[in-house]
Amino acid sequence: MTRRFDDLASAVLAGTPASTDDALEVLRATDDELLDVVAAAARLRRRHFGNTVKVNYLVNLKSGLCPENCSYCSQRLGSQADILKYTWLKTDEAISQANAGLRGGATRVCMVSSGRGPTDRDVERVAGMVGALKQEHPQVEVCACLGLLKDGQAERLREAGVDAYNHNLNTAESHHGEIVTSHTYADRVDTVNRAKDAGLSPCSGLIAGLGESDEQLVEALFALETLGSDSIPINFLMPFDGTPLAGTWDLTPARCLKILAMARFVCPDKEIRIAGGREMHLRSLQGQALHVANSIFLGDYLTSEGQAAETDLEMIRDNGFVVLGSDDDTSGLELVGVGVQAGAGVGLHSHDPAKRRRGAGTDASPNA
Numbered sequence: 001m002t003r004r005f006d007d008l009a010s011a012v013l014a015g016t017p018a019s020t021d022d023a024l025e026v027l028r029a030t031d032d033e034l035l036d037v038v039a040a041a042a043r044l045r046r047r048h049f050g051n052t053v054k055v056n057y058l059v060n061l062k063s064g065l066c067p068e069n070c071s072y073c074s075q076r077l078g079s080q081a082d083i084l085k086y087t088w089l090k091t092d093e094a095i096s097q098a099n100a101g102l103r104g105g106a107t108r109v110c111m112v113s114s115g116r117g118p119t120d121r122d123v124e125r126v127a128g129m130v131g132a133l134k135q136e137h138p139q140v141e142v143c144a145c146l147g148l149l150k151d152g153q154a155e156r157l158r159e160a161g162v163d164a165y166n167h168n169l170n171t172a173e174s175h176h177g178e179i180v181t182s183h184t185y186a187d188r189v190d191t192v193n194r195a196k197d198a199g200l201s202p203c204s205g206l207i208a209g210l211g212e213s214d215e216q217l218v219e220a221l222f223a224l225e226t227l228g229s230d231s232i233p234i235n236f237l238m239p240f241d242g243t244p245l246a247g248t249w250d251l252t253p254a255r256c257l258k259i260l261a262m263a264r265f266v267c268p269d270k271e272i273r274i275a276g277g278r279e280m281h282l283r284s285l286q287g288q289a290l291h292v293a294n295s296i297f298l299g300d301y302l303t304s305e306g307q308a309a310e311t312d313l314e315m316i317r318d319n320g321f322v323v324l325g326s327d328d329d330t331s332g333l334e335l336v337g338v339g340v341q342a343g344a345g346v347g348l349h350s351h352d353p354a355k356r357r358r359g360a361g362t363d364a365s366p367n368a
């Protein structure tokens with residue numbers, strides 16, 4: 001057993017921030033050291049989030065047919081992935097989908113649409129949905145994820161009752177041009193800053209497994225720390241067939257656990273959310289990951305299916321945690337900051353995620 005990760009946790013708890021070298025060391029821990037890394041990161045997680053897990057629920061308001069060319073995305077321009085494609089849900093359908101997630105135990109609803117960014121009309125549409133949802137559930141947290149924002153749009157969303165805005169940096173600035181060319185890294189930073197300036201809780205995270213180096217993963221994480229992201233969704237690439245990254249399979253369950261631990265060491269008091277790719281990449285280590293991260297999405301993702309919602313909740317209970325805001329939660333912790341991101345799947349040994357065929361945009365019951 002090595003004490004170096006425990007010593008690092010003690011230093012972070014005492015107020016010394018983790019350095020880039022520390023982050024690299026966590027990422028490059030040997031598999032023999034994996035439990036030591038988890039145990040050390042768990043100290044930070046427990047300090048800031050106790051035994052709670054925040055549960056978020058995605059509603060995909062508009063799916064597919066995006067003009068942007070993000071190479072990881074099943075909704076991108078030219079994607080041949082066999083996903084659901086539909087235009088804006090009607091307000092009552094969006095509310096009904098959100099309600100399913102809330103009944104399942106979620107405290108935050110993430111309302112997402114594909115596309116480069118919303119028109120002012122789209123913002124009004126979402127504002128109406130949020131108003132209707134908040135009328136039914138005044139306590140619900142709403143995170144919007146609508147793409148790049150223009151002048152006045154973040155303020156309008158805030159005024160409508162939106163609590164948080166998700167826009168992921170996704171990868172390091174030094175790797176961004178390899179992943180997408182239809183918008184820039186600076187565009188992404190600008191939107192997170194607009195959300196922040198309007199009083200929305202910034203939610204921004206990354207996608208691991210895009211062919212980035214260890215140093216670039218660390219670069220992306222420190223950029224999120226500098227940006228002041230309240231919640232950090234960590235996605236693991238789901239290499240959809242029909243997208244440029246199909247067949248890219250760079251991650252192992254242990255590697256994913258180390259990435260989450262690195263995020264916890266660098267941003268000890270931020271919400272670290274295991275996002276898309278959880279089931280596919282962490283596989284049987286999902287439970288261990290809860291000792292490092294403190295937030296998950298319940299049920300399905302934007303274009304792919306997650307494991308059964310009841311299995312998510314069982315996993316939380318089995319690992320000794322409680323859902324934040326549930327009757328079992330005696331932590332007194334307040335609900336704060338979260339966000340959004342794209343799908344995962346349960347095709348355990350397949351590179352092609354199970355496409356979502358239930359919930360928003362279908363007549364089938366949602367997985368919640």
Ligand code: SF4
Pocket residue numbers: 066067068069070073074075076077113114115116147
């Ligand atoms: S990530 Fe968003 S902007 Fe990029 S292709 Fe997908 S839906 Fe479009």
